[in-house]
Every structure is written in structure tokens, then in C-alpha cells.
Amino acid sequence: MATVTRENIGLLTDKLTVKITKEEYFPAFEKTLKTYSKQANIPGFRKGMVPAGMVKKMYGQGIFTEEVIRNIEKGLNDYLAAEKLDIFAQPLPLANAEFKPSMDAPVDYSFDFEIGLKPAFEIDLAKKKAPYFRVKATAEMVNEEIERLQNRFGKMTEPETVSSDDNVLNLTFEESDADGNVVEGGVKKDNSLLVKYFTEAYRAKLQGAKTGDTLVVSLQDAFEEKERNWVIGDLGFKDAAEVEGKLFKLTITKVGLIEKRELNEEFFKEALPGKTIATEAEFRAAIEADIQVYWDKQSSNQLQHHLYHVLLDETTMELPESFLKKWLATSGEKPKSAEQVEAEYPTFNNQLRWTLITDKIVTENKLDVTQEELKDSMRQQVMSYFGSMNLGDGNLDWLDQYVDGLLKDEQQVDQTYRRLVTEKVFNWAEQQVNKDVKEVSAEEFIKMNEEHQHQHH
Known part of the structure; x- marks a missing residue:
């Protein structure tokens, strides 16, 4: 049986020296060699009739080396299991320059391995204090979500002109000069926006507009801050600084208006499938x-x-x-x-x-x-x-x-x-x-x- 000694060589790092004697591995080598002789297929000899000396000469050194290493590894693994060492990964073999196995001169062998030990540590969150920022649902949030759902499940119509801040405009954005002349190689992008996303001044200008109408705008002047940042990103720019001084020609390609859904049981069922809601109060509470x-x-x-x-x-x-x-x-x-x-x-x-x-x-x-x-x-x-498909x-x-x-x-x-x-x-x-x-x-x-x-x- 292999003997293993352990020595600390650094922080959570130990050296294991595994030693095996000739008596521990040589009998197994000889047994393996005999088995190999019986099973070897060598041209010119019947199976099992190959001279042992020939097999030893051809394959003996490889079998010998494998047997030594197998015994070393077994000794190492048995030790790790017996000691229940909690280590990282696998032991790393250290340089063993003196290891020159010879089946003709079997001796005792010694191998060194380095192991990294997992640390002991404590976790005590009970002594820690952590900020917990809580957002409370407001009536404004509820109203916005209900309106969003009414529009989402509503019917899209196509009026001839803009008449409301709730109109939906399909627009083509094209980088241009103040006269609406398109800049060659400039940005061009289709988008869909609600009229209410524009600033108050531009909302007034858009009333009565129809498909085919155009207007030249500065994004800084045309949109409210939140919507402006979204438009800037959608057009492929990083931030407001990149569009400073730029003008865009907006061409209306379609005017739409969503007919909002009424607040009734049919709408409640579509908007919140799987829930039984009969009244507006129950719907608002669920939202x-x-x-x-x-x-x-x-x-x-x-x-x-x-x-x-x-x-x-x-x-x-x-x-x-x-x-x-x-x-x-x-x-x-x-x-x-x-x-x-x-x-x-x-x-x-x-x-x-x-x-x-x-x-x-x-x-x-x-x-x-x-x-x-x-x-x-x-x-x-x-x-x-x-998604919201009813699978029940x-x-x-x-x-x-x-x-x-x-x-x-x-x-x-x-x-x-x-x-x-x-x-x-x-x-x-x-x-x-x-x-x-x-x-x-x-x-x-x-x-x-x-x-x-x-x-x-």
C-alpha cells in the first residue's frame, strides 16, 4: 500500500509525496505481462503462443510504466478520499526529474503533487443593512396602463386628417436642410408615433395634417424629452449631442386613430385572460x-x-x-x-x-x-x-x-x-x-x- 506524507508549502497549499515500493507494483506488472502474452496477436505466432521474452521486449517497458503510474494515482486518490480533503480541481504533479522507470531495474518510486485547499469562511448577512427602494403603484400608473390596454385592443381607423393628440402618424424621417432638401447619405428611417409625443407647439401645427404633408423639424424642438431620447436612439444616434444642429424632414405616410375599447366585461376578459372581472373597480384593482x-x-x-x-x-x-x-x-x-x-x-x-x-x-x-x-x-x-393564449x-x-x-x-x-x-x-x-x-x-x-x-x- 502506498504511503503518503503531507507538507504545507504555502497559503492553503500543500505538497503530497506518494511513495510506492517495488513489492507493491511489480507483481501486478508481471501478472499483466502474462495476460498480455496470452492475448497478443503477433504475425508468425499463434494466439497465446508468443514467447514471453518477445512480449516483454516489445511491450514490457510501457506496461511497467503504466503500472507504476497506476499505483501512484491509486495511492493519491485513496489518501484524498480517506482524509476527506476539500481541494480545488485536481492535484498538480510537481517535477519528478528522477523518475526514469526501468523494468530491468525496478526500485521504489516517489512522486510529489501540489494541492490547493478550499478556504473556510463565514457568511453573516444578518449584520448587514441593505437599501430597499420601493415604488408604489399610483393612480396615474393605473390610468396609463388602462389607456395602453384600451389602445392595444382597440380598432385602428384611418381618418383623412389629424384631429386629436391621440392620432397615430406613420412618418418617414429624412435628414435635410431648412428647406426640406434631403441630405445625400443622411439618415432615413420610417417610424410610427402618437401626435401627443410632440411638443405643444408642434401638436398645434399637426392639426389638420394629412397623408403626404411634410414638415422640417429639429428633434430638440419637436419632441418632449422622454420621447425625444427614444426617437434619437431609434434613428441610430447615441445621444442628443449627435443630433444637435441637424434637421429632419418628416413625411406623413399614414394617419391613424385607434378607437379605444370600452371598459366592459368583454374587454376585461381580453386584457386580463384567466381572471374573472366584472366591474371597472375590480379591473382597476387587478391592474x-x-x-x-x-x-x-x-x-x-x-x-x-x-x-x-x-x-x-x-x-x-x-x-x-x-x-x-x-x-x-x-x-x-x-x-x-x-x-x-x-x-x-x-x-x-x-x-x-x-x-x-x-x-x-x-x-x-x-x-x-x-x-x-x-x-x-x-x-x-x-x-x-x-403569451396570453388560453391553454387551460x-x-x-x-x-x-x-x-x-x-x-x-x-x-x-x-x-x-x-x-x-x-x-x-x-x-x-x-x-x-x-x-x-x-x-x-x-x-x-x-x-x-x-x-x-x-x-x-
């Missing part, structure tokens, strides 16, 4: 609840993003950096240079730390994903592909069969499993941390997120 669910989800996402940084940046953890860099250099299909390793290590380090943190949370809090949870998640994902009245055996097929796709299962584990980790983290709840407006919330994204890009 408000949906809006609140949306904003609560946004608040949760923002909190989870914050918790990710808290867990990653504030969890004290030491790593065997030297070992990990060696492993990073040799673990791929091709060896990496020292420069490549140094460039990749910071990202690798963060990913590794996050994996250790999430693994600890999952293990200690029993957050494993069950087969039923996997199947249910895939089922919900497939159903989401159908028919036979859904096809859906179960489809999901069963997805469960045989290893990549699909792995992606779904990782997503569900991540959700469980963050849901757990949310329950642990002390939330500092602050109510903000939707505009303030959006601005905070935009500023945060700007800081990280």
Missing part, C-alpha cells in the same frame, strides 16, 4: 396589483444586485493564489503564458469566490433544486412562449411530453438548474439581510438604476 408586482420585482432585482456585491466584496476569504494560477496555466487545451494568466486571473478569482459562496449557502441551507421544480420551471417557460381548456398532454423531452437535454437542464439555484440563493439572502425600506417614485428609481449602470461601464 394596480399587477403593476405593484412588477415594481416589487424591480426592487427585488436591485436589492439582489446589491447583495451580490456585498457577498462578493465583503466576504473575507483567502485563496491559494499561486496554486490557482498554476492550474489556470495548465488546465486548458493549450498552456497559457504568464501574461495570459495574470490577465485572466481577476475575473477567474471573482467567479471562483462567487461559486464558493453560493455552494456554501446552498449546502448549509439545503437549497437543492428538486426534479419537480426543474420540470415545473420548464413547463412555465414553455407556456410563457404562448384543452388537453395539455403534449406539454408534459415536450417538457419530458427537455429534461433529456443536459444543457437545458444545466441552464435551468443554475438559474433556479441562483434564485434560491438570492431569495435566501433577501430574507437574511436587514432591509432599509425607502419609498421612491418610478422616475427616481429608474434614474438610480441608470446612474448605477453608467458607473459600471
Whole structure:
């Protein structure tokens, strides 16, 4: 039986020396050689009648070397299992310059391996305080959503002229001069906009306009701020600075007007399928609840993003950096240079730390994903592909069969499993941390997120 000695050679880094004696491997070598002699197919000899000396001369050294290495690896693996060492990746063999095996001169052999040990660390979110910005659904939000749904499920008509701020204009934007002469090579783009997206002055100018009419505008003057930023992006520009001084000829290609749906049970059923709603008050309450669910989800996402940084940046953890860099250099299909390793290590380090943190949370809090949870998640994902289609009245055996097929796709299962584990980790983290709840407006919330994204890009 191999003997293994362990020596610390650095932070969370140990050297394992595996020693085997001639008596441990040589009998197995001789046995393997005899078996090989009986099975060898060599021209000029009947199977099993090849002289042992010939087999040994032709194949013996390779068999000998394999047997030595097999015994070393077995001794190493048995030791790791017995000691229950929690290590990174696999042991890295250290240079063994003296290893020159010879079947004609069998001796005791010794091999050195380097191992990187996983660190012990603590996670204590109960002592942490995290901001939780909550947006409350307002009557204005409810009114806007109801109007959007009335328009979405409404009927489009084509009046001859613009008569309302609710008219829809199909427009062609063309970069031009003040007289409407199109700039050669300039921007040209079709778009569809509501009249109310224009500034008050331009809304007045558009009253009575019809298909074929044109007007030359500066985007800065023609649109309200939110809509202007959207138009600028749709035309392919990065920001307002890129369109400063530019003029565009707008040609009306179609005038439309949506006849809004009336607030009745038929509309309620179409707008919110699967819900039984009889009155406008019930409809408004359902819309408000949906809006609140949306904003609560946004608040949760923002909190989870914050918790990710808290867990990653504030969890004290030491790593065997030297070992990990060696492993990073040799673990791929091709060896990496020292420069490549140094460039990749910071990202690798963060990913590794996050994996250790999430693994600890999952293990200690029993957050494993069950087969039923996997199947249910895939089922919900497939159903989401159908949007608002009513699938509840028919036979859904096809859906179960489809999901069963997805469960045989290893990549699909792995992606779904990782997503569900991540959700469980963050849901757990949310329950642990002390939330500092602050109510903000939707505009303030959006601005905070935009500023945060700007800081990280």
C-alpha cells in the first residue's frame, strides 16, 4: 500500500509525496505481462503462443510504466478520499526529474503533487443593512396602463386628417436642410408615433395634417424629452449631442386613430385572460396589483444586485493564489503564458469566490433544486412562449411530453438548474439581510438604476 506524507508549502497549499515500493507494483506488472502474452496477436505466432521474452521486449517497458503510474494515482486518490480533503480541481504533479522507470531495474518510486485547499469562511448577512427602494403603484400608473390596454385592443381607423393628440402618424424621417432638401447619405428611417409625443407647439401645427404633408423639424424642438431620447436612439444616434444642429424632414405616410375599447366585461376578459372581472373597480384593482408586482420585482432585482456585491466584496476569504494560477496555466487545451494568466486571473478569482459562496449557502441551507421544480420551471417557460393564449381548456398532454423531452437535454437542464439555484440563493439572502425600506417614485428609481449602470461601464 502506498504511503503518503503531507507538507504545507504555502497559503492553503500543500505538497503530497506518494511513495510506492517495488513489492507493491511489480507483481501486478508481471501478472499483466502474462495476460498480455496470452492475448497478443503477433504475425508468425499463434494466439497465446508468443514467447514471453518477445512480449516483454516489445511491450514490457510501457506496461511497467503504466503500472507504476497506476499505483501512484491509486495511492493519491485513496489518501484524498480517506482524509476527506476539500481541494480545488485536481492535484498538480510537481517535477519528478528522477523518475526514469526501468523494468530491468525496478526500485521504489516517489512522486510529489501540489494541492490547493478550499478556504473556510463565514457568511453573516444578518449584520448587514441593505437599501430597499420601493415604488408604489399610483393612480396615474393605473390610468396609463388602462389607456395602453384600451389602445392595444382597440380598432385602428384611418381618418383623412389629424384631429386629436391621440392620432397615430406613420412618418418617414429624412435628414435635410431648412428647406426640406434631403441630405445625400443622411439618415432615413420610417417610424410610427402618437401626435401627443410632440411638443405643444408642434401638436398645434399637426392639426389638420394629412397623408403626404411634410414638415422640417429639429428633434430638440419637436419632441418632449422622454420621447425625444427614444426617437434619437431609434434613428441610430447615441445621444442628443449627435443630433444637435441637424434637421429632419418628416413625411406623413399614414394617419391613424385607434378607437379605444370600452371598459366592459368583454374587454376585461381580453386584457386580463384567466381572471374573472366584472366591474371597472375590480379591473382597476387587478391592474394596480399587477403593476405593484412588477415594481416589487424591480426592487427585488436591485436589492439582489446589491447583495451580490456585498457577498462578493465583503466576504473575507483567502485563496491559494499561486496554486490557482498554476492550474489556470495548465488546465486548458493549450498552456497559457504568464501574461495570459495574470490577465485572466481577476475575473477567474471573482467567479471562483462567487461559486464558493453560493455552494456554501446552498449546502448549509439545503437549497437543492428538486426534479419537480426543474420540470415545473420548464413547463412555465414553455407556456410563457404562448403569451396570453388560453391553454387551460384543452388537453395539455403534449406539454408534459415536450417538457419530458427537455429534461433529456443536459444543457437545458444545466441552464435551468443554475438559474433556479441562483434564485434560491438570492431569495435566501433577501430574507437574511436587514432591509432599509425607502419609498421612491418610478422616475427616481429608474434614474438610480441608470446612474448605477453608467458607473459600471
